[in-house]
Amino acid sequence: MAVLIDGAAFFRAAREALLKARRSVFIVGWDLHSQTRLVGETGTADDGYPETLADFLSALVRRRPRLMVRLLLWDYSVLYANERELFPRIALGWNTPDQVRFALDDALPFGASQHQKLVVVDDCVAFSGGLDMTVRRWDRSDHAAEDPHRVDPSGHAYRPFHDVQAVVEGAAARAIGGIAPRMYVLQPALRVTLDAFALDVGALVMNGDVNSLGWISRRNTCAFVQARYAF
Helix, strand or coil, X not given: CEEEECHHHHHHHHHHHHHCCCCEEEEEECCCCCCCECCCCCCCCCCCCCCEHHHHHHHHHHHCCCCEEEEEEECCCHXXXXXXXXXXXXXXXXXXXXXXXXXXXXXXCCCCCCCCCEEEECCCEEEEXXXXXXXXXXXXXXXXXCCCCCECCCCCECCCCCCEEEEEECHXXXXXXXXXXXXXXXXXXXXXXHHHCCCCHHHHHHHHCXXXXXXXXXXXXXXXXXXXXXX
């Protein structure tokens, strides 16, 4: 397990993990943006793949026909419309290859939001924390007052941004890998078979690890959804 400090470190590590994906990728977020620049501390990518999220995922699945990418974005309140991509279903769904599947998550109680930020790669590596793969999240840990790379897709600079993301592997990654499909199964556009994803309950406790409460809270969310919708 490691804790990634700030968006640049998370985007770099997530990009490296995604480049190794062979079977499945789940990306779940409070927000996702097709023009997110998935780059590390240098502010650029040098691996031959596009920098922006939609183009990067599209290039990835074109080179790996057996790879399936599933994206789940909160079907947000109109109150957040000015902060979001206008037509995410077009940008991340219709304009990407068939192997990239997109859905808006509206299977929530009234007044609630889908606030989890998860990335799961082949059930081998998983990320969870406070960072979405969206714009205005990238920043380096020095949080300089001015940074030429800290700009949104329109070229406007934004203020320094600080948050963290955990990355785990092994049993913990498989545990998170059991959460994402349970969320997807509620969305009619993205039906998956739950039997293919085993939720390792023992990994949720993690022997008193600092993140135990995080795993338990996420499992409780799934328990609530299962009771509410009886899938």
